[in-house]
Amino acid sequence: xxxxxxxxxxxxxxxxxEEHELSFLQTYVFSQDHKVIGIxxxxxxxxxxxxxFSLMMLMRWSLAFPGASLxxxxxxxxxxxxxxxxxxxxxxxxxxxxHGTIMVFLGVVPLAVGGFGNFVLxxxxxxxxxxxxxxxxxxxxxxxxGGVVMIASFFAPGGAANSGxxxxxxxxxxxxxxxxxxxxxxxxxxxxxxxGAINFIVTAIQLRAPGLSFxxxxxxxxxxxxxxxxxxxxxxxxxxxxxxxxxxxLVGTSFFMPAGLVVTDQPLEYSGGxxxxxxxxxxxxxxxxxxxxxxxxxxxxxxxxVATNTRKPLWGYKAxxxxxxxxxxxxxVVWAHHMFMTGMGTTMSSFFQTTTMIISIPSVVxxxxxxxxxxxxxxxxxxxxxxxxxxxxxxxxxxxxGLPLGLSAPDLHFHDTYYVIGHFHYVVAPGTILALFAGxxxxxxxxxxRVMNELLGKIHFWxxxxxxxxxxxxxxxxxxxxxxxxxxxxxxxxAHAQDVLGWNVVSSYGAWALGFFQIFFIFNFFWxxxxxxxxxxxxxxxxxxxxxxxxxxPHGNFxxxxxxxxxxxxxxxxxxxxxxxxxxxxxxxxxxxxQV
Amino acid sequence: xxxxxTVAERPDTGLNNVKLGIWLFLASEVMLFxxxxxxxxxxxxxxxxxxxxxxxxxxxxxxxxTAVLIGxxxxxxxxxxxxxxxxxxxxxLYMGLTILLAFTFLGVKGYEYWEKITHDHLPAQNTYLxxxxxxxxxxxxxxxGGIIVNSYFxxxxxxxxxxxxxxxxxxxxxxxxxxxxxDLVWIFLFPVLYLL
Ligand code: HEM
Ligand SMILES: [Cu+2]
Numbered sequence: 001x002x003x004x005x006x007x008x009x010x011x012x013x014x015x016x017x018e019e020h021e022l023s024f025l026q027t028y029v030f031s032q033d034h035k036v037i038g039i040x041x042x043x044x045x046x047x048x049x050x051x052x053f054s055l056m057m058l059m060r061w062s063l064a065f066p067g068a069s070l071x072x073x074x075x076x077x078x079x080x081x082x083x084x085x086x087x088x089x090x091x092x093x094x095x096x097x098x099h100g101t102i103m104v105f106l107g108v109v110p111l112a113v114g115g116f117g118n119f120v121l122x123x124x125x126x127x128x129x130x131x132x133x134x135x136x137x138x139x140x141x142x143x144x145x146g147g148v149v150m151i152a153s154f155f156a157p158g159g160a161a162n163s164g165x166x167x168x169x170x171x172x173x174x175x176x177x178x179x180x181x182x183x184x185x186x187x188x189x190x191x192x193x194x195x196g197a198i199n200f201i202v203t204a205i206q207l208r209a210p211g212l213s214f215x216x217x218x219x220x221x222x223x224x225x226x227x228x229x230x231x232x233x234x235x236x237x238x239x240x241x242x243x244x245x246x247x248x249x250l251v252g253t254s255f256f257m258p259a260g261l262v263v264t265d266q267p268l269e270y271s272g273g274x275x276x277x278x279x280x281x282x283x284x285x286x287x288x289x290x291x292x293x294x295x296x297x298x299x300x301x302x303x304x305x306v307a308t309n310t311r312k313p314l315w316g317y318k319a320x321x322x323x324x325x326x327x328x329x330x331x332x333v334v335w336a337h338h339m340f341m342t343g344m345g346t347t348m349s350s351f352f353q354t355t356t357m358i359i360s361i362p363s364v365v366x367x368x369x370x371x372x373x374x375x376x377x378x379x380x381x382x383x384x385x386x387x388x389x390x391x392x393x394x395x396x397x398x399x400x401x402g403l404p405l406g407l408s409a410p411d412l413h414f415h416d417t418y419y420v421i422g423h424f425h426y427v428v429a430p431g432t433i434l435a436l437f438a439g440x441x442x443x444x445x446x447x448x449x450r451v452m453n454e455l456l457g458k459i460h461f462w463x464x465x466x467x468x469x470x471x472x473x474x475x476x477x478x479x480x481x482x483x484x485x486x487x488x489x490x491x492x493x494x495a496h497a498q499d500v501l502g503w504n505v506v507s508s509y510g511a512w513a514l515g516f517f518q519i520f521f522i523f524n525f526f527w528x529x530x531x532x533x534x535x536x537x538x539x540x541x542x543x544x545x546x547x548x549x550x551x552x553x554p555h556g557n558f559x560x561x562x563x564x565x566x567x568x569x570x571x572x573x574x575x576x577x578x579x580x581x582x583x584x585x586x587x588x589x590x591x592x593x594x595q596v
Numbered sequence: 597x598x599x600x601x602t603v604a605e606r607p608d609t610g611l612n613n614v615k616l617g618i619w620l621f622l623a624s625e626v627m628l629f630x631x632x633x634x635x636x637x638x639x640x641x642x643x644x645x646x647x648x649x650x651x652x653x654x655x656x657x658x659x660x661x662t663a664v665l666i667g668x669x670x671x672x673x674x675x676x677x678x679x680x681x682x683x684x685x686x687x688x689l690y691m692g693l694t695i696l697l698a699f700t701f702l703g704v705k706g707y708e709y710w711e712k713i714t715h716d717h718l719p720a721q722n723t724y725l726x727x728x729x730x731x732x733x734x735x736x737x738x739x740x741g742g743i744i745v746n747s748y749f750x751x752x753x754x755x756x757x758x759x760x761x762x763x764x765x766x767x768x769x770x771x772x773x774x775x776x777x778x779d780l781v782w783i784f785l786f787p788v789l790y791l792l
Contacts, residue, residue: 127600128597128598128599128600129597129599130599131599131601131602131613131617132613132617133599194621194624197620197624198617198620198621198624199617201616201620202613202616202617202620205609205611205616206600206601206606206609206611206612206613206616207599207600207601232620232623232624232627233623233624233627234627235624235627236624236625236627236628236630236631237627237628237630237631237634238631239628239631240628240629240631240632240635241631241635243730243734244632244635244730247719247726247729247730251718251719251720251729252719252720253719253720253723253726253729253730254720254722254723254726255635255639255723255726255730270720271720271721271722271723273639273642273643273644273722273723274639274723275638275639275642278635278638278639281634281638282631282635285631555597556597
């Protein structure tokens with residue numbers, strides 16, 4: 001650290017600053033700097049997360065109190081959506097489809113990959129920027145446009161897409177115009193992801209600092225690298241499927257339309273010969289790898305924070321990396337475990353149930369390694385560590401409840417019930433979302449030079465952690481009772497649901513409480529920009545390269561080009577001067593200082 | 597600030613950024629067309645009847661167009677090779693020819709489309725025609741993309757030849773890789789749609 005403050009280097013840095021005067025637009029709007037783009041991604045994605053979450057808070061009203069008039073807000077939704085403040089099922093369906101789409105494609109992925117990947121990855125590998133800065137800018141703006149199209153679709157005739165985030169055909173083909181907007185929005189988002197993925201892979205492979213071999217990469221970089229490969233290879237088939245569905249909707253082809261469909265006594269004018277199953281295959285070929293896109297960056301974030309705050313190296317770094325890569329490969333051959341109930345045949349089911357069991361192994365290895373990393377550490381508990389620690393058991397619950405779903409026999413019972421909703425929300429909400437919060441608290445000082453307020457952070461953590469469990473735990477109960485996941489009234493009409501209807505109310509109060517506790521975060525996030533406690537470049541005393549750069553890092557990131565001399569997690573090395581040895585620190589020829 | 601390895605190869609990976617980038621892009625394109633081809637296979641396997649391509653499409657014209665595209669790949673290679681030999685005029689000539697051949701392809705394709713339309717062979721008619729229009733249409737869009745990129749390097753982009761020679765050659769090479777890929781897709785499309 002001392003070596004970056006010599007007068008010569010400061011002069012050099014200032015000189016670098018004078019070289020190019022950028023206009024306001026170039027600096028903050030059409031920026032090509034990975035840090036600005038990362039923050040743009042993160043802030044935009046958080047706004048989408050808030051919006052998508054609000055849709056869900058509305059849905060929770062209908063589920064808890066079906067048929068009751070929603071006070072105040074109900075009247076703002078418009079007479080076509082909620083006459084007299086009572087939400088129509090058609091409107092509920094729009095909310096459901098858009099909640100899923102927004103949370104996955106506009107919220108979590110852009111935050112985890114676009115936000116954290118952009119901001120942290122180049123810093124962690126000691127690069128001055130991404131490999132293709134201009135392309136980086138384009139991918140942000142493609143994402144932004146895709147988001148605008150998605151949101152605008154609420155104003156289309158018939159409202160937004162309403163066939164679920166999975167857009168199953170033939171329902172989606174005959175759905176209202178909002179579906180077309182959805183497809184066009186998706187094409188923008190896919191383009192954005194593809195450009196981003198290429199950029200991340202090239203950056204991680206080509207721009208590593210001297211000495212930073214692959215096995216010295218921080219786990220976060222590995223996670224982003226594998227994620228980028230998933231995005232690169234899994235998204236194009238969905239793009240293909242999107243184009244085919246657009247053709248079905250606009251040109252009248254029958255890619256997904258079987259012959260002889262009759263809707264409200266009217267035979268549809270389609271030549272037929274298409275296959276609804278084809279859509280599901282193409283969709284899940286993307287969407288299963290996509291769920292790993294949702295989880296892997298989260299694991300990367302958690303791994304960094306766990307290592308930093310246990311003051312000891314990650315346990316089993318090689319096994320972690322191996323499992324990660326294996327997971328990446330396997331995630332391409334499990335997709336049809338979402339389709340056990342489609343009648344695709346028992347041979348197919350057996351195959352995909354086997355691959356699903358196999359893919360659970362690396363997931364368990366990663367989780368176990370992170371747990372074991374805690375053992376024997378001298379753990380500190382700053383806010384990011386609280387979130388990271390909560391991630392571990394929550395992801396555990398999510399993963400374990402996935403196992404019965406992966407076996408085709410029990411899945412017959414669970415499929416399309418609230419159990420599935422419980423399962424995947426445990427992995428993405430108390431799992432990934434908590435990990436993303438952890439990351440925000442952890443890297444905030446790098447972006448601003450200040451830490452976020454500790455007390456507000458703790459309130460936010462405990463409130464969110466408890467509320468999330470109140471939201472999602474009851475779903476296992478309603479799901480086991482067999483309540484279908486897509487009913488706007490939460491099962492009111494069904495005899496088998498009567499005993500568990502009360503849990504819908506519990507869940508809803510949990511959701512609104514969760515919303516309440518986010519206020520602490522939002523306030524903290526903005527307040528700390530100016531009023532947070534000022535800290536030095538390495539407030540957590542961490543080892544990886546990003547903490548060697550100034551906070552916030554200047555254009556070009558490092559005052560001196562970094563060089564790497566060791567692995568990523570040299571904490572508490574016996575005989576070292578401090579309990580952390582930074583990756584960029586040259587080996588000390590004279591071991592004497594250790595005694596001081 | 598300079599991004600390292602935009603032009604020079606990184607010694608341990610043996611690649612520069614542009615080349616790795618274009619290969620990754622092509623990998624995603626393989627998945628795109630792979631997805632479409634698997635859709636074709638699945639639909640065809642499930643179909644009760646499937647028209648023979650040669651009864652609906654004009655095979656000689658398709659063959660001609662295949663030759664045109666293969667020719668354009670050759671001229672593309674020549675264009676890149678001319679740059680490597682330092683002969684800028686030859687580059688302009690061969691790149692111009694590549695673009696011309698691409699336009700020829702599109703013209704012929706347009707004629708085929710027009711024929712289909714006048715015979716009322718529209719995509720909504722049956723699954724075979726749906727596949728035909730969608731696949732050739734997407735491929736056509738890729739050709740248009742290639743024409744735009746190649747024209748840029750033929751025209752305004754070629755100013756780089758005087759300022760950043762190495763980088764220009766690199767970019768043309770990347771454009772060439774893309775162009776060969778677009779040809780390759782057609783080499784699969786042609787037998788699948790016209791002959792089988
Ligand atoms: C670790 C082992 C896991 C197994 C064995 C597993 C298994 C499954 C299975 C079989 C289904 C389909 C259930 C059905 O529709 O009947 C499913 C649904 C789902 N899983 Fe998992 N899963 C695992 C981990 C994850 C992870 C890590 C994520 C995401 C971060 C995830 C996200 C989802 C989502 C989003 C769905 C529901 C999609 C939908 O139908 O809308 N799962 N899981
Ligand atoms: Cu899956």
